[in-house]
Amino acid sequence: MSNSSSFQKILLDQLPIPNRLITSYATLGLNEVEVMVIIHLIRSFQENKYFPTPQEVADRMTITEKECANILRKLIQKGYLAMKQQENEQQQLSEIYSLNPLLEKLYTETPVKEEEQTADGTIF
Amino acid sequence: MSNSSSFQKILLDQLPIPNRLITSYATLGLNEVEVMVIIHLIRSFQENKYFPTPQEVADRMTITEKECANILRKLIQKGYLAMKQQENEQQQLSEIYSLNPLLEKLYTETPVKEEEQTADGTIF
């Protein structure tokens, strides 16, 4: 019953979060609760649930379903979260969320953080 | 300048967060802002900074230095965050934070979430 039996559990229980989301959300106009909604979405996606209800997201949070719904709406309005239609094998359409707009902003636009630059004032 | 040149950036920019932290923090009595402080600590540790100041943590957040200091204090009081003394090569002592108490709670104690159980209502 040694603790080391937990090593594998830790290894297998990682959720990958974009570093730049953590370093840049304040610059993107997001607060901590809104970022946590995004992290809960990433977690849901990893379990192949691409359209969790506000209730399902709020269940693990300290906010109400209504507050969660408002944040999801705000994320869509700000252009960080998208709703898409997806067709399954039975040609049925269903809605899914996508965080690609956020990832695109984080990784292809002019960097929001100066982090990786060596600001020396000589860049023209 | 294709987007695919960003693929590698995304791959290399992941911060590993314990899944159980995300699913269990509410049960552990933590709120979203407090979890985000923990995530900022993990990020700092990954950059080999094991004792960031409240100001350094708050710099990337939407809270003040004072609010951040209060949260760090609360995390220590709740037994999730530890402060330890570490000796470097020059036999100099310095303080470092450690999240091992939190990880121990998450991965070795009776699970705080029912997640891996088969909830059948018969548990007493």
Added chain:
Amino acid sequence: MSNSSSFQKILLDQLPIPNRLITSYATLGLNEVEVMVIIHLIRSFQENKYFPTPQEVADRMTITEKECANILRKLIQKGYLAMKQQENEQQQLSEIYSLNPLLEKLYTETPVKEEEQTADGTIF
């Protein structure tokens, strides 16, 4: 159909591998094919398959089932891989593999790599 629609796919498709396994396997007496068997096991575990057959592991590799079985046996003999009995909810016993012995060697024993040490000559 922009490439950026792949960003989320990359984010969600990461397999966490212990860095020290990659830096230390040669020192541990393992070669590249043996490490890849370990990586395939980690991948299998992440899909909640804790006892893949040699055939299942070899299916994604360029080695035969027999070579794979030999490597699994060698990993057990070397004390890196364990076989354990696990009881499920129906009190049925089944075999599972565990990589905890390897992780214990990598993370609790005297480091196999000098990487994080500051060799000061006083260790005898």
Added chain:
Amino acid sequence: MSNSSSFQKILLDQLPIPNRLITSYATLGLNEVEVMVIIHLIRSFQENKYFPTPQEVADRMTITEKECANILRKLIQKGYLAMKQQENEQQQLSEIYSLNPLLEKLYTETPVKEEEQTADGTIF
């Protein structure tokens, strides 16, 4: 000196590897040693070394520098690894490797693995 002091070490020591690389390399015509060279490159990139020498890569492997150089050449010829020129702040050019061609193949082309498809025999 409990083992649980290793929990944080494990959490902070993860190397993210694309799952699809592990499931698809055989289909891509790569063997285990060649994939391990790629994994060593990813590790090197994470340490901000974007142009390791064959010797540096081979140092942690069980192959010779020459074998490693041959594999790097093969990866470039197969179109999985690219060499690019990068300009630093002092307008100096240097070579860097990029795994974007491989990631592009893994994540934007027709999937090499049937994994996410529902093979129903009707795809002609």
